[in-house]
Amino acid sequence: MKSLIHYFLGGLLYVVAACSFAACDDEETYPDNPYLHLENEQTTFEAGASKTEYTVTVRSNCPWQVVCRTEGTDWVRAFPDEGDKDGHFNLIVSANSGFQARQAEFALVVGEQEYPILLCVNQAASVPTITVGDGSGTVRVPSAGGPVTVTSQANVEWTCSVDAAAQDWLRFDSISAQGLICLTLAQNNGLERTGILHCTSDAEPSANVDISVVQASGSILLQEDFSWLNYGTAITYDTDGQVRIDSWTADELAHGWTSTPNSASKDEPLVYGCLGFVKLGKTNYAGDLVSPKLKVDGTVNVKVTFKACGYVSQGGTRDDNELYVSVIGPGTVKADNPFIIDNYPNSSKNEYGEGYDVWSPDIAERSFTIEGVTDETQIRFMAGVSFDLHGVGQGKNRIFLDDITVAILE
Incomplete structure (x- = not known):
């Protein structure tokens, strides 16, 4: 396949070069045997919903450009979008916050001729998600009660409600702009108890989750899991976000x-x-x-x-x-x-x-x-x-x- 593309494009570029030279001395000229191919021949890129980028290596003896052929595309771009002979460019893909997959196509252009196959970037849709605390589905709180905050992340509009069985000791107050769930608990003087916090999205019900709020028994003076801290990553040597x-x-x-x-x-x-x-x-x-x-x-x-x-x-x-x-x-x-x-x-x-x-x-x-x-x-x-x-x-x-x-x- 690479040989066919090589010679096919070579012939086209040769014609373009001859015509360009005859038409005007100021226009771009090309070698007698022009060629262009992709080093690893990959032309389709399957991206997840997260931001990512791909490096494409070009082998050529001519100047070339990367041109987006999909109208209205601002979520993926080529950088740099042109080169001279051998070189490379990156396809930079932004995160997809929407719930629809998307596609964009790019052409490699030499003169007025295109590489025979378009480069295609397919990006998956984002999945509607509500994540509370560490994502385990359980939040542990001390017996002393009082105000409690729990971190959360979501890509949908959502709210919380307390299951009726726990409403005498567990209350949902609000969700802050930063995603902190604010709860109020009564003091627990008895055994450990569990209440269910329903986290729901009317628009995207597939994101709904139930969280078990476990309050320690009366003998627990302090119980801290730091689930309300949401800095950096789980990788301990990655200190940039701490x-x-x-x-x-x-x-x-x-x-x-x-x-x-x-x-x-x-x-x-x-x-x-x-x-x-x-x-x-x-x-x-x-x-x-x-x-x-x-x-x-x-x-x-x-x-x-x-x-x-x-x-x-x-x-x-x-x-x-x-x-x-x-x-x-x-x-x-x-x-x-x-x-x-x-x-x-x-x-x-x-x-x-x-x-x-x-x-x-x-x-x-x-x-x-x-x-x-x-x-x-x-x-x-x-x-x-x-x-x-x-x-x-x-x-x-x-x-x-x-x-x-x-x-x-x-």
């Missing part, structure tokens, strides 16, 4: 988590919001995470359970992995400080394979106890022995945290 705590929204800060300004690093609080979890510290400096004050009557002993993993770079270099726990206010920590966080995520080398889950409880979950807790007690997690890590180990001790639970010991 956001420092002092740039969180007012709704996010209202959850009560804080961080101590690091005097060695411009008084910056070095906790970063990620996609449903947090990161402590940055290169050469430690960061801490401080819980809100615990809601408790009198003085109690508690068990703290949390998940953690260490930091590994895209290329596979591991940070140090010491996590220190302490309290601010009343209480005595019973733990072997520091915790050694020896479970690391995959780097780009995929060391542990496709099915590996760094957050699996058997490798990520750890616990300690605190005696003498009151309503003035706060729990502090710190990634590193001191705020300034210059000269301490590798100088890097970033730790990721998730799923922190504080329960009263009977």
